[in-house]
Amino acid sequence: MERRDARGHYEELAAEYDEHWVYGPDYVPWMSGRIVEALRLRPIDRIADIGSGTGLFAKEVARQVQPRRPLLCVDPSEAMLRRLGTPPPPDLTPIVASAEDIAEQRAHLPYEQLDAMWLKESVHHVADPAHTLQGLSDQLAPGGRLLVVMLPATIQYPLFKAALDRFEELQPNPAVIERHLRAAGLQAELTHVEHELRIGRDRYLGMVRARYMSLLSTFSDNEIEKGIEEMRxxxxxxxxxxxxxxxxxLGQRRGGNT
Incomplete structure (x- = not known):
């Protein structure tokens, strides 16, 4: 099995990341809207997207919420954050740091505390989720909210069997993440949302070949090509x-008016 580090995977994918993740014109607004609703975001909130990548969802969240202070786009990949633009939009502030850097306070944030933060499909890159989620929770203001968005333990993607099997092998259990948030002192609840995807087969095969999911970076070129033939x-x-x-x-710190 060929393994690449997550940061290297996203550095390579940065230039075409948005192309792979914009499944259709309604996908990003839909997901961003669900994040806004779950976190009950308000213009006065101090907000951070932990593991923001290119800011694909942060841009849309900022458009929907119109925050009075810049939304923080936190990601360890400079190449991904450069896709925000030069200079970045005034309502977004890029911060080159990992979730662990933020949790350990190794990275400087412009806000003393945060009212809301989310991690979308990035918690599986965290080596010690319990410790990191505790550190992130500690930076929430009273009433602050932390949302972990992740795929469930099994998925119904039209991938090749070895990829689906490996996903189930590597994917963290959402119930365990919920327990970590409770252990961090947050009130936590687990819910599900679902969106139907319609993607041209040839386009999706191209996405798999480009390893649009970090999971796919664990397969060699030859394994990917065999998998694509299986999918065909x-x-x-x-x-x-x-x-x-x-x-x-969703985890929420007690106190505050939220």
């Missing part, structure tokens, strides 16, 4: 239709 046989239809189901784990 299993899915002759020109448009792939499948559910994109997410687990939302």
């Amino acid at each position: 046989i299993a899915h002759p239809e020109p448009v792939l239709v499948f559910p994109d189901r997410f687990t939302f784990i």
Whole structure:
């Protein structure tokens, strides 16, 4: 099995990241809207997107919320953050740091405390989720909210079997993440949201070849090509239709007026 570090994977993918993740015109607004609703975001909130990548969702959240102070886009990949623009939009502030850097207070934030933060599909990159989520929770203001958005333990993507098997092997259990938030002193709840995806088969095969999911970076080029051939046989239809189901784990610090 070929493994690459997550930071290197995203450095390579940065230039075409948005192309792979904008499944359709309604996907980013839909997901961003669910994040806004779950976190009950307000213009007065001090907000951070931990593991923001190119800011794909942060940009849309900022458009919907119109925050009075810049939304923090935190990511360890400078290449990804450069996709915010030069200079970045005035309502977004890039910060080159990992979730662990923020949790350990090794990175300087312009806000003393945060009212809301989210981690979308990045908690599986964290080596010690319990410790990191505790450190992130400690930086919440009274009433502050922390949202972990992750795929469930199993997915119904039209991937090749070895990729689906490896996903189940590597994916953290959402119930465990919920317990970590409770252990960090937050009130926590777990819910699900679902969105139907329709993607042209050839486009999706190209996304797999480009390793749009970090999971796919654990496969060699030869394994990817064999997997794509398996997918071609299993899915002759020109448009792939499948559910994109997410687990939302929301933690809230007691106190405040939220």
